[in-house]
Amino acid sequence: MPVRRLILDPGAFDLLPGVLALGGPGRRAALFADSRTWAAAGSACHDRLRADGWACAVRIIPDSPHGDPVCDDLTRDALLSDIPESDVFLAVGSGVVNDLVKWLSTDVRVPYAVFATAASMNGYTSGNVAPTLRGVKSLVYGTTPFAVLAHPDVLRDAPAALTASGLGDVLAKPVSVADWRMNSIVFGEYFCPFCARMIREIEPGYMERPESIRAREPAGLRALFEALAYSGLSMTLAGTSFPASGGEHMISHALDMTASEHGVPHDYHGRQVGLGTIFACALYERMLRLEAPAFRAVLEPTDSAYWRGISGHVEKEHAAKRAKVPAAVERLSRPGAWDALRAELAPMTRRAAQIKDCLRRAGAAHRISDIGCPKDRFLQAILHAHQMRERYTIIDLARAAGVLPGAAGEIVEEFLTE
Numbered sequence: 001m002p003v004r005r006l007i008l009d010p011g012a013f014d015l016l017p018g019v020l021a022l023g024g025p026g027r028r029a030a031l032f033a034d035s036r037t038w039a040a041a042g043s044a045c046h047d048r049l050r051a052d053g054w055a056c057a058v059r060i061i062p063d064s065p066h067g068d069p070v071c072d073d074l075t076r077d078a079l080l081s082d083i084p085e086s087d088v089f090l091a092v093g094s095g096v097v098n099d100l101v102k103w104l105s106t107d108v109r110v111p112y113a114v115f116a117t118a119a120s121m122n123g124y125t126s127g128n129v130a131p132t133l134r135g136v137k138s139l140v141y142g143t144t145p146f147a148v149l150a151h152p153d154v155l156r157d158a159p160a161a162l163t164a165s166g167l168g169d170v171l172a173k174p175v176s177v178a179d180w181r182m183n184s185i186v187f188g189e190y191f192c193p194f195c196a197r198m199i200r201e202i203e204p205g206y207m208e209r210p211e212s213i214r215a216r217e218p219a220g221l222r223a224l225f226e227a228l229a230y231s232g233l234s235m236t237l238a239g240t241s242f243p244a245s246g247g248e249h250m251i252s253h254a255l256d257m258t259a260s261e262h263g264v265p266h267d268y269h270g271r272q273v274g275l276g277t278i279f280a281c282a283l284y285e286r287m288l289r290l291e292a293p294a295f296r297a298v299l300e301p302t303d304s305a306y307w308r309g310i311s312g313h314v315e316k317e318h319a320a321k322r323a324k325v326p327a328a329v330e331r332l333s334r335p336g337a338w339d340a341l342r343a344e345l346a347p348m349t350r351r352a353a354q355i356k357d358c359l360r361r362a363g364a365a366h367r368i369s370d371i372g373c374p375k376d377r378f379l380q381a382i383l384h385a386h387q388m389r390e391r392y393t394i395i396d397l398a399r400a401a402g403v404l405p406g407a408a409g410e411i412v413e414e415f416l417t418e
């Protein structure tokens with residue numbers, strides 16, 4: 001396993017020095033946190049390391065003008081210019097802090113561990129960094145941490161919106177795994193049944209009692225944290241983000257990527273992904289009901305009026321997508337291909353109503369209004385999401401079958417408005 005220790009334990013602070021020593025022989029740590037995660041756990045980590053004889057330099061990552069810190073090239077460069085001499089990095093935080101330290105760790109080749117402060121996303125155990133580079137949301141392949149630690153009380157005290165965001169991120173799995181399987185059948189992409197099963201087997205832990213997440217019960221938070229950890233590990237083991245990122249993520253990425261172009265904020269990753277998952281599951285339901293869809297190659301230019309300043313970047317991805325569309329249509333149209341595909345995908349997907357119910361019972365975002373996004377803006381993200389990544393998803397399949405764009409507004413009204 002790339003991650004050597006995964007610890008969620010009331011003794012996490014006491015275990016920290018011993019776990020950090022797994023990173024190498026030196027005893028110089030550099031601890032990275034933001035002002036909130038420093039208060040939540042960073043200060044306690046620092047004190048525990050010092051008490052154990054470690055040198056522990058601290059870097060507090062500054063907030064962005066909009067609030068929380070961001071993972072972008074400017075922040076990374078600022079941190080790089082002031083890296084303490086150290087044998088090991090310790091990230092104390094969640095999404096952004098973890099991503100920044102993973103990125104630094106990869107760049108300067110210092111091993112890193114993370115002390116998680118929220119069950120908010122699956123990036124703790126993955127090697128992926130999702131930074132913004134010159135304004136464009138990107139993907140950088142980094143190293144995984146050698147250890148992930150968390151304390152139950154710290155996870156319990158994390159902001160509720162962050163925890164609910166974590167649930168949205170893990171609930172995406174039925175869609176992302178079905179999209180992955182579709183890619184393996186249609187395009188011959190590598191598919192790892194072990195990784196898919198690993199994610200499937202932990203599903204009941206968070207799906208069956210979402211109220212326990214809302215109530216911040218230890219068992220519910222543990223199930224969620226473990227699900228996030230395994231979800232990230234499945235990406236690391238498979239060597240691709242396919243196990244945890246399908247069409248539902250594209251919708252969230254489109255909202256993120258256009259936020260600054262359109263001069264509006266975006267919400268937490270997992271909260272947007274949760275809504276994307278409801279939509280994508282509804283789309284799968286409609287698709288899998290079709291007996292004999294007539295697949296057509298639907299090609300269109302990149303909508304530069306929508307993407308504005310990042311149209312050039314999107315066009316590169318979209319051109320790669322357009323190149324795949326005719327082959328997909330040809331394979332899907334072969335005799336028996338559709339029946340074989342839907343027989344394979346049907347058991348992997350979940351009903352949209354089930355996903356929505358789970359999010360609602362957990363106190364998570366389950367309507368467009370919950371994420372502070374006008375309905376038309378969300379609809380436009382659905383209608384443009386296929387242009388921004390070369391990855392073929394349920395959104396592309398539904399477009400090829402003529403289900404989209406027509407069904408988009410109907411699904412939004414049926415599942416995402418109330």
Ligand SMILES: [Zn+2]
Nearest residue numbers: 169249269273
């Ligand atoms: Zn995600």
